[in-house]
Amino acid sequence: xxxxxxxxxxxxxxxxxxxxxxxxxxxxxxxxxxxxxxxxxxxxxxxxxxxxxxxxxxxxxxxxxxxxxxxxxxxxxxxxxxxxxxxxxxxxxxxxxxxxxxxxx
Amino acid sequence: xxxxxxxxxxxxxxxxxxxxxxxxxxxxxxxxxxxxxxxxxxxxxxxxxxxxxxxxxxxxxxxxxxxxxxxxxxxxxxxxxxxxxxxxxxxxxxxxxxxxxxxxx
DNA sequence: AGGTATACTAAGGAATCCTTAGCCTTTTAG
DNA sequence: CTAAAAGGCTAAGGATTCCTTAGTATACCT
Numbered sequence: 353x354x355x356x357x358x359x360x361x362x363x364x365x366x367x368x369x370x371x372x373x374x375x376x377x378x379x380x381x382x383x384x385x386x387x388x389x390x391x392x393x394x395x396x397x398x399x400x401x402x403x404x405x406x407x408x409x410x411x412x413x414x415x416x417x418x419x420x421x422x423x424x425x426x427x428x429x430x431x432x433x434x435x436x437x438x439x440x441x442x443x444x445x446x447x448x449x450x451x452x453x454x455x456x457x
Numbered sequence: 458x459x460x461x462x463x464x465x466x467x468x469x470x471x472x473x474x475x476x477x478x479x480x481x482x483x484x485x486x487x488x489x490x491x492x493x494x495x496x497x498x499x500x501x502x503x504x505x506x507x508x509x510x511x512x513x514x515x516x517x518x519x520x521x522x523x524x525x526x527x528x529x530x531x532x533x534x535x536x537x538x539x540x541x542x543x544x545x546x547x548x549x550x551x552x553x554x555x556x557x558x559x560x561x562x
Numbered sequence: 563a564g565g566t567a568t569a570c571t572a573a574g575g576a577a578t579c580c581t582t583a584g585c586c587t588t589t590t591a592g
Numbered sequence: 593c594t595a596a597a598a599g600g601c602t603a604a605g606g607a608t609t610c611c612t613t614a615g616t617a618t619a620c621c622t
Contacts, residue, residue, distance in 0.1 A: 359511040360525075375599055389581050395601055402579055403510065405609090406464040409529075420465075421526035421539070424514075429550035430542050434526065436557050437535050444560075445534035452541050452553070480568060494612055500570055507610055510578090564622090571616075579608065590597070 361423045362400040364431060368416040369398075383411045466528045467505040469536060473521040474503075488516045 369379055376398060380390025396402040404412065406420075413420045419438050425431035437445060474484050481503060485495025501507040509517065511525075518525045524543045530536035542550060 357512060357515060361511075376601095377599075386581085388583095391600080392582085392602080393580070395599095396579080399601075401602090405508065405579090406466075407462065410462060419529075419531070419535070421529040421531075421535070424524075424526040424529060426524070427547065427550070429547055429554055430524070430526070430539070432554050433542065433550065433557065434535070434539070436554070436561055437538065439561050440557075442532065442534055445532070445538065448557070449534055449537050449541070452538065452545075455549075456541055456544050481570095482568075491612085493614095496569080497571080497613085498611065500568095501610080504570075506571090510610090566619100566621080568619085569617085571614100573613090575610105575612080577608105577610065579606105581606080582604090583602105585602080586600085588597100588599080590595100592593105592595080 359400055359403075360426055361403070362398050364418075364423045364425065365398050365412065365416075368418050368422070372416065379412075379415065382415055383408065464505055464508075465531055466508070467503050469523075469528045469530065470503050470517065470521075473523050473527070477521065484517070484520065487520055488513065 369376070372379075374382075375391075376394035377387075377391035380394040381387055383390075385393060393402075397404050409420050409423065413422065418435055422431055422434050425434060437448075440448070474481070477484075479487075481499035482492075482496035485499040486492055488495075490498055498507075502509050514525050514528065518527065523540055527536055527539050530539060542553075545553070
């Protein structure tokens with residue numbers, strides 16, 4: 353019954369960071385962390401040792417160009433779709449909701 | 458410069474809980490919390506006083522029938538779509554990614 | 563009124579995080 | 593080759609946040 357209870361955040365964070373080609377420390381600095389602590393803190397988050405609070409989560413999301421919810425997506429396709437949704441208007445998303453609702457239900 | 462930095466979790470939690478018509482305390486108990494602490498803990502989360510760790514977040518999501526990422530959606534339409542995505546197969550989601558990609562880009 | 567249910571809060575012990583101070587490997591420069 | 597720099601990573605303790613206890617307040621019901 354080994355119910356794997358994996359926190360997606362470490363993986364998603366690493367994916368988004370490496371996509372930008374910057375180091376853990378540099379990302380932390382860009383988020384406004386002290387240069388002396390940025391490396392350790394970001395590494396803790398990426399290794400799942402610690403969990404960032406919401407303000408840090410939001411800052412990371414903005415810096416990485418993803419929505420906060422992206423960090424908690426369990427599947428790749430959902431993560432990808434969320435990033436696309438962020439680029440759409442409310443109207444476009446409302447339309448998509450209707451379409452998908454008819455398809456699924 | 459009032460940068461609205463609202464944590465969506467309290468609102469989303471309340472939305473999903475009231476949709477089920479159960480009390481804060483009862484939800485906490487269903488998550489396996491001690492009956493003596495369930496009320497206070499759930500209220501803290503719903504008022505934004507404290508933030509649940511991932512295990513609690515996952516348990517809440519499962520019990521409420523939403524994905525964990527739902528708690529962090531800033532817009533209603535995105536929150537709604539995420540819940541629909543959870544009911545789709547990986548294949549269906551992959552197809553949707555393609556469609557949306559062509560629409561957006 | 564009395565009892566119950568629900569939402570909510572203060573305070574302190576318990577748990578987690580942030581910071582300091584490094585180590586270890588790989589890569590780059592000399 | 594050697595040294596230095598860069599990136600990833602970790603232990604430990606002070607700083608911060610959370611969990612738990614205990615209780616208040618309001619509304620509803622009998």
